[in-house]
Amino acid sequence: MKNIFIERQENLLRIAIKENDILKECFIEEENGEPYPGEIYKGIVKNIVPAIKCAFVDIGHKKNVYIYLDNKFKNTKLKKGEELLVQVIKEDLGNKGAKVTNVISIPGKYCVLMTMNREVTFSRKIEDKLIKQSIAEQLVKPNDIGIMIRTEAINVSIDDINKEISKLYSIYNNINNEAKYFNKFGLLFDNGGILGRVLRDRLNNNCKVYANTEEDVKYINKFLADSFYGKVSVKLYDDNRTLFDYYGIEREILSLRNNRVYLKCGGYIVIDRTEAMYVIDVNSGKNVKSTSIEKTAYITNYQAAEEIARQVELRNLSGIIVIDFIDMDNEQNRGKIMQKLQEGFKDDKNKTVIYPFTELNLVQIARRRSGKSIYDYLEENCELCGGKGKKLRFSYVCMLIKNEIFKIDEQRDIKDIHIEIDEIYADNIKGDVLTFIKSINAMDKTIYVTYRRDEHFKVEPLIFASQIENLEMFKIYE
Numbered sequence: 001m002k003n004i005f006i007e008r009q010e011n012l013l014r015i016a017i018k019e020n021d022i023l024k025e026c027f028i029e030e031e032n033g034e035p036y037p038g039e040i041y042k043g044i045v046k047n048i049v050p051a052i053k054c055a056f057v058d059i060g061h062k063k064n065v066y067i068y069l070d071n072k073f074k075n076t077k078l079k080k081g082e083e084l085l086v087q088v089i090k091e092d093l094g095n096k097g098a099k100v101t102n103v104i105s106i107p108g109k110y111c112v113l114m115t116m117n118r119e120v121t122f123s124r125k126i127e128d129k130l131i132k133q134s135i136a137e138q139l140v141k142p143n144d145i146g147i148m149i150r151t152e153a154i155n156v157s158i159d160d161i162n163k164e165i166s167k168l169y170s171i172y173n174n175i176n177n178e179a180k181y182f183n184k185f186g187l188l189f190d191n192g193g194i195l196g197r198v199l200r201d202r203l204n205n206n207c208k209v210y211a212n213t214e215e216d217v218k219y220i221n222k223f224l225a226d227s228f229y230g231k232v233s234v235k236l237y238d239d240n241r242t243l244f245d246y247y248g249i250e251r252e253i254l255s256l257r258n259n260r261v262y263l264k265c266g267g268y269i270v271i272d273r274t275e276a277m278y279v280i281d282v283n284s285g286k287n288v289k290s291t292s293i294e295k296t297a298y299i300t301n302y303q304a305a306e307e308i309a310r311q312v313e314l315r316n317l318s319g320i321i322v323i324d325f326i327d328m329d330n331e332q333n334r335g336k337i338m339q340k341l342q343e344g345f346k347d348d349k350n351k352t353v354i355y356p357f358t359e360l361n362l363v364q365i366a367r368r369r370s371g372k373s374i375y376d377y378l379e380e381n382c383e384l385c386g387g388k389g390k391k392l393r394f395s396y397v398c399m400l401i402k403n404e405i406f407k408i409d410e411q412r413d414i415k416d417i418h419i420e421i422d423e424i425y426a427d428n429i430k431g432d433v434l435t436f437i438k439s440i441n442a443m444d445k446t447i448y449v450t451y452r453r454d455e456h457f458k459v460e461p462l463i464f465a466s467q468i469e470n471l472e473m474f475k476i477y478e
Helices: 129-138 151-155 158-180 193-200 212-223 250-258 293-315 330-342 373-376 394-411 423-431 435-441 465-470
Strands: 001-007 012-019 023-029 040-049 055-059 065-068 083-089 099-101 105-107 111-114 121-122 146-149 184-191 207-209 232-236 260-262 268-273 279-284 320-325 352-354 360-369 379-382 390-391 416-420 446-454 458-463 474-478
Touching: 001 193, 001 212, 012 193, 012 250, 023 193, 023 250, 023 293, 065 083, 083 158, 099 184, 105 158, 111 158, 111 360, 121 129, 129 158, 151 184, 158 184, 193 212, 193 320, 207 212, 212 232, 250 373, 250 465, 268 293, 279 293, 293 320, 293 330, 330 352, 373 379, 379 394, 390 394, 394 416, 394 458, 416 465, 423 446, 435 474
Parallel strands: 001 207, 065 099, 121 146, 207 232, 279 320, 416 446
Antiparallel strands: 001 012, 012 023, 040 055, 040 083, 040 184, 055 065, 083 099, 105 111, 111 146, 260 268, 268 279, 320 360, 352 360, 379 390, 416 458, 446 474
C-alpha cells in the first residue's frame, strides 16, 4: 500500500511517500518565485560568453539563467537579443542562476514529448525488442516532435499511449502559440511543479493521498479525472496540527539529520558530506552472531546495500557517492551485494549509474541532481563557528514549536507558554519578536523565552502562578 502525504504551508510545499508504512521519498519545494525544473519560459538572450560556451538569458527573474551552447542542441548560432523558448533543468544554486535548455520536453505517465529529435525512443529499462517493435508500429506521432516511451507504457494499451501523446502535443502547441502572442518574457508552462511531478510519476492503483488544503485536493481530483490512473483515494486533512506532525512524518524527517543509520543485523552505515561528494561507510557494529568474518561482512553489506539505496533517494543525494563496504574476498558475495544495490535503485526516477567494486572494495555511484538535497531545506550555516557547522533552519524550528503549541491547545486553554531554545537562535528571535510570534501562531499568548546550549528545544505550558512569576523577566510578548 502506498500513501502520499501533501502538506502545503506558507511558501513551502512538502510531499512524503510511504510504502507499507516505510518512508521512501520526501520532496520539498520552497515557493519563492524562482525558476523550477520543468518550467518553460519565453526569454531573450542578454549575453553570450564564448569562453565558457554559455549564453545568458533573461526570463523575467532577478537572475539571468544560463544555457550551454552545443551543436547537438542546435543553439550555437544564438545571437544577443534573440527570443527563444527555454526549459529549466536545474534550479539556481547560490549566486549561480538556473540552468536551462532550448530542447523542450513535456512528460506524461507513459511517454515524454521531446523536441531534441523526431524519433521514437524507449526507456533503457524496456529491453524486450518485440514490445518495442509492437509499440513503434502502432504509435500515432506528429511529424515535428520526438517521443520517448517510458517504462510504465508496457503495462497499458497502445490506445492509452496514443491518447497521452495527443494530450501532450496539444499542450506543446498551446505553449508555442502563447509564445508567439506573449509580448513579455516569462513563464508559459509550469508543468504542475513538484506536485504534478509526484502525481505523474508516483501514483498507482490502490494509492491513498492526503492533502491539507482544499485547493490541492481539487487539483489532485482534476489531475485524476484527466489522466489514466486507476482507483485512488483522496482525503482532505483539516486539523490544526500539521499533517506531517499528525502522521509522525516530521519525526522521521528530522532523523535524516543523523548521519548514522542502524541496520537490523546490528551493523550501521555512516553518511558524510564533503565538498566534492558523499561518502558512506559500512560498519559491522554489533553484528557478531556469525561464526566467520566473511559471513558477518556479507550479511552487513547486504542489509547496508538495501538501506543505502533508500537513504540516497530519501535524502535526495546526488553527484558522486562513494560506498566503503566491509572487505569481502568472495566474488559471488560481491555480485549479490551489487545486485541488491541495483534493485534498490530500480524505481529511481533520477538517472543513476552504479560502478563495479574497486580493488579497495569501494563502490562508486553517479546520480543526476534533481532538486536540492534534504539537508538544504533542513539546515543552514551556523554563524557561531564561522559558517563551517550546520544548524536546524530557524524557520523549521518555528514550525516545530507551532506544532507543540497546537498540541497544548488541544489539551487545555493555556495563555502562558514557556519556550526553552538554543542560544544560537537568540538573534533571530530578538531581532524581530513579532515575526517570531506570528510564525509560531502565538499572537493570543504570553510568551516567555529562555536560552541554553542545546539544539533540542522545549515548549511547556505555565499552569501555576509561581511558574509565571519565576519567568517574568524572560517575557518577550503578551
